[in-house]
Amino acid sequence: MLAEDADLPLLAHDDPALAGDGFHEVLDDLASRSWLVRSDLGYMVLGREPGMALLKDRRLSFPAVELLELQGLTEGVVYDGTTKGLMAQSGQAHARLRRLVSAAFTPRQVEQLRPRLREYLAGLWQDIAPAGRCEVVTALARPLPSMAIAELLGVPGDAAQLAIWSGSLQAVFDMDMTAKRAEIEAAHEEVRDYVLDLVRQRRQQPGEDLLSALVHHEQDGDRLSDDEIVTLTSSVIAGGTDTTESQLAHGLRLFADHPGQWRQLGDEPALAEQACQEVLRFEPIVPFTARLVREEVELAGIVFPVGTVLFVCAATANRDPLTYTDPGRFDITADRAGAQVVTFGFGAHFCAGSHLARAEIIEALTFLAPRMRDLEPDGEPVFGTPTGIYTMRSLPVRFSPHEGQPGRLRY
Ligand code: HEM
Structure with missing residues (x-):
């Protein structure tokens, strides 16, 4: 049966209930009734198995170009930058770029960043600890990822600038993108000049950073062009900042709402890896x-013709009752049997920065839980909208500030 003829429940993506707990209540209720729902944006795939099947199916791709064209953008620096980006590529071209990126952006490189992440966290903590209260997004969640990306690129002094560019580059996927067109274009031009300058420097004087690895890595006679390095570095700057910021902020919100879990993590920081996994789920x-x-x-008897727009839902895939026991409970000690979360996607476009994001979250939880005792809300949290990147605005x-473990970093 054609999808358009199927009798499907409806989801209004701009329903004000779609934030906070209401967001999951609405989605989980729909998911219990149907693996597929219709929305004003297209079809929402709520089932875990069909969702994962579609994400790895090469007959579908990420509609980066179409999203721009829908907003009337068909040429120029933003169009070029976006259409050459990793997410916009598919098939052989995408596989080649991913191979070269994965060889340069290794888990080892991320491991080397961990001591620096701890130093950054100690610096951020020093500023907030005496007051015993803070606004998590501006004080912790926002600065850490751009510090990490700046460190990764070997430009630690430029973290603040990278954060600004990241926001502007990501705005390309906003629904009101045309209003910000001049800002997005300026960011693309500036990042391009900035990266090309760094590429020239790293060519003469290679370091241990990701850019040096991208410049110098060669595989079977193949290497990245300067243009490709600019595009990939832009993808890392854009994709690596407000994502991790939002995940960390939501994580700390969950812990502020679950004081017993936070206390347990503070007493046993070795739980941080599992706690990170539960936050992601x-x-x-x-x-x-x-x-x-x-x-x-065709999937489960439903035919999706060429041109159909689908949204695969990680929020319901991560709460699939066939995969997880008591999926609606936030529990950092639950045995989730190693089931993969869909938070970083699945298939060819699986997040290129997942190990960095995990390292940042794990280091933050390990550092903060023993020090930021008795964490609790100090006013109403402000949620962003859950389309695109689901941010926490505030x-x-x-x-109660605490010294942390004896013999470790003190504030
Ligand atoms: C918690 C933080 C993060 C989350 C939840 C996240 C999520 C995702 C998701 C869902 C995708 C796939 C989208 C799709 O298939 O449509 C993706 C792709 C990507 N992510 Fe992340 N991400 C995070 C952090 C990062 C970081 C830190 C970096 C860079 C250092 C990064 C770089 C990328 C890139 C380059 C892609 C495109 C991969 C490709 O097309 O092959 N992400 N991310």
Whole structure:
């Protein structure tokens, strides 16, 4: 049966209930009734198995170009930058770029960043500890990822600038993108000049950073062009900042709402890796991932013709009752049997920065839980909208500052 003829429940993506707990209540209720729902943006795939199947199906791709064209953008620096980006590529071209990026951006490189992440956290903590209260997004969640990306690129002094560019580059996927067109274009031009300058420097004087690795890495006679390095570095700057910021902020919100879990983590920081996994499962900050059908697909008796827009839902896939026991409970000690979360996507476009994001979250939880005791809300949190990146706009908290573990960093 054609998808358009199927009798499907409806989801209004701009329903004000779609934030906070209401967001999951609405989605989980729909998911219990149907693996597929209709929305004003296209079809939402709520089932875990069909969602994962579609994400790895090569007959679908991420509609980066179409999203721009819908907003009337068909040429220029933003169009070029976006259409050459990793997410916009598919097939052989995408596989080649991913191979070269993965060889340069290794888990080892991320491991080397961990001591620096701890130093950054100690610096941020020093500023907030005496007051015993802070607004988590501006004080912790926002600065840490741009510090990490700046460190990764070997430009530690430029973190603040990278954060600004990241916001402007990401705005390309906003629904009101045309209003910000001049700002986005300026960011693309500036990042391009900035990266090309760094590429020239790293060519003469290679370091241990990701840019040096991208410049110098060669595989079977293949290497990245300067243009490709600019595009990939822009993807890392854009994709690596407000994502991790939002995930960390949502994580701390969950802990402020679950004081027993935070206390337990503070007493046993070795739980941080599992706690990070539970945060990623419970509140994936890319709840919907868009796909465009390029070749007709049939799934569970439903036919999706060419041109169909689908959104695969990580929020419901991560709460699939067949995969997880008591999926609606946030529990950092639960045995989730190693089931993969869909938070970083699945298939060819699986997040290129997942190990960095995990390292940042794990280091933050390990550092903060023993120090930021008695964490609790200090006013109403302000949620962003869950389309695109599900941000936290503000998260005021209070806590009892503590020295942390004896012999470790002190504030
Ligand atoms: C908690 C933080 C993060 C989350 C939840 C996240 C989520 C995702 C998701 C869902 C995708 C796939 C989208 C799709 O298939 O449509 C993706 C792709 C990507 N992410 Fe992340 N991400 C995070 C952090 C990062 C970081 C830190 C970096 C860079 C250092 C990064 C770089 C990328 C890139 C380059 C892609 C495109 C991969 C490709 O097309 O092959 N992300 N991310």
